[in-house]
Amino acid sequence: MSGLVLKLGPKERVLINGAVIENGDRRSRLSIVTPNANILRLRDAIHPDEARTPVRRLCYSVQLILTGDVAAGNSRSELLRSVEELSRILTDPDSRRQLTLATEALLDGQYYQCLKHLKTLIPREDRLLAASKQ
DSSP states (O other), X not given: OOSEEEEEOTTOEEEETTEEEEOOSSOEEEEEOSTTOOEEEGGGOOOXXXXXXXHHHHHHHHHHHHHXXXXXXXXXXXXXXXXXHHXXXXXXXXXXXXXXXXXXXXXXXXXXXHHHHHHTTHHHHHHHHHHHTO
């Protein structure tokens, strides 16, 4: 069986195709076998007020697709443009790899995977912004 496997902690919440699902009192595993299901762990969600940096804004835009607030088809070219802009700023090999993986996921309509790859860039962006303020 292929698909996405979610490992949920006690009382953890996840959004699947617009429905909020809360886990019980024990750890559990969910296998999502429906292709292209929109899934977002609520603990990973970015609040609109937190989307103040380029990477966070891009993550938030992808998140809006996962929550169903924005149509995927209408946003794809804008998201690709944003990833391209980030690739001009984040030029180290690991960032480039994550941006490439995010782009591939975006082109395949795998928005959860795209978000996952983009979120790995947030700590790096934080360090760069902190260094530029010194």
